[in-house]
Amino acid sequence: MNNHIPVMLQEVMATLRPRSGATYLDATFGGGGYAAAILAAADCTLWAIDRDPDAIARGATLAARYPGRLHLVHARFGDMLDSLAARGVTQLDGVVMDLGVSSFQLDEAERGFSFRADGPLDMRMGRDGPSAAQLVNTLPEAELARIIAEFGEERHARRVARAILRARAEAPIETTARLAEIVRRAVPRDPSGIDGATRSFQALRIAVNDELGEVERGLAAAMHLLAPGGRLVVVAFHSLEDRIVKRAMAEATGRAGGASRHDPAALLSRTASDFALLTPRALRPGGAETDANPRSRSARLRALERLAPSSPQVHA
Known part of the structure; x- marks a missing residue:
């Protein structure tokens, strides 16, 4: 598992920005590449979900390397709200989701x-x-x-x-x-x-x-769990998933509706949002990565952040 390098790792880490003392979720554990990088980057707590029992079994080695810090959960990421709540987790400082099929699954x-x-x-x-x-x-x-x-x-x-x-x-x-x-x-x-x-x-x-249904449920749950300042980073690999991610983040950040940006009325109708979009356009892997890993060519990274609640206004 140590040799598993996930897609767009540098971009994911730069966007997620793990910090010590925080709590994160790798919602698609897979080969454990993102999890290993997050645990190495900061003295944080990491929960990791995967519906594949083989992935959870492979994660035991990484969990042993970070005792008390990595917690593996065998579940669908669309069920993360219930799965984490059952373990006392109701808020997260960051979530990463890699929607691609695990290399382990493809290669077996x-x-x-x-x-x-x-x-x-x-x-x-x-x-x-x-x-x-x-x-x-x-x-x-x-x-x-x-x-x-x-x-x-x-x-x-x-x-x-x-x-x-x-x-x-x-x-x-x-x-x-x-x-x-x-x-x-x-x-x-x-x-x-x-x-x-x-x-x-x-x-x-x-x-x-039911991958598309899982993506929709997972995105909604992840946004619900984010603490103020918490970030959701999603890597999608085909247009159907990427469209769902793009739409969900647009709706969460008040950018949805499909109205023309040249229509002043449409701009005025936007409501204040609890989230800010971190990727106005999806990030793509660099040439060196796509040369080394052809499977990364179709990857798209999108991210958002939950804003801190605005201070209450004081009226005279």
């Missing part, structure tokens, strides 16, 4: 997240609920097409869904290699070089894990 063929190596068609982050195999073998064609179009942004979703139904009529689809081949045959070759199975695999993974 038996988890079924990737078509790069053949494995059982699973994709469950928490090992509970229906697997990807159950979805592709039982859902009606229209629902499969909807999932692939909505969560994978796949233009040929109907063709993919039809191909899946034809294939499963012959034999259940149980491996990543078979599903990938079915999808590739159903879609035209992408001129950008992206594997034809990429979007459909993303869609199924999002559906299996």
Whole structure:
């Protein structure tokens, strides 16, 4: 785990600014890279959540290195309010959320997240609920097409869904290699070089894990938990998640509504906010990082800070 370097680590740390005596949450523990950096940067307390029991087990080594400072919680980050409240934590000085799939999950063929190596068609982050195999073998064609179009942004979703139904009529689809081949045959070759199975695999993974719902619940909970001066730092990896993060932070900071910035009335209607946006535009990884880690190319970092309550006005 010591060798795990998370995406945009320098930018995350510069934005989070850990300080001694404070309490933080790594809402997506994964390989423990952010957690290790936070614990090394300041004499603080860190809570870390992950829905994957393997990630929690891997964290034992790091917890032993920082006795009494790192507390691991096996839970979904969308449930962080209840999970932390049960442990007496009701306020945080900072939260970091990395919404990407863990490298450990992608690299373990038996988890079924990737078509790069053949494995059982699973994709469950928490090992509970229906697997990807159950979805592709039982859902009606229209629902499969909807999932692939909505969560994978796949233009040929109907063709993919039809191909899946034809294939499963012959034999259940149980491996990543078979599903990938079915999808590739159903879609035209992408001129950008992206594997034809990429979007459909993303869609199924999002559906299996309710990832977008988790993001919405997690963002709302994290903002609720932030103490004055507390910061929320989020790294997203695809447009669906990034849009949710961007919208949630815009709403929290009074920037939402979609009205034109050239409309004075729209500007006047903005209400005072408890939060300030720290990233008017999303931060991107540098060239050196994307060269070293191609998975980082699509990363977007957005952050906000809870403002200290304004002093009450004194009337004469």
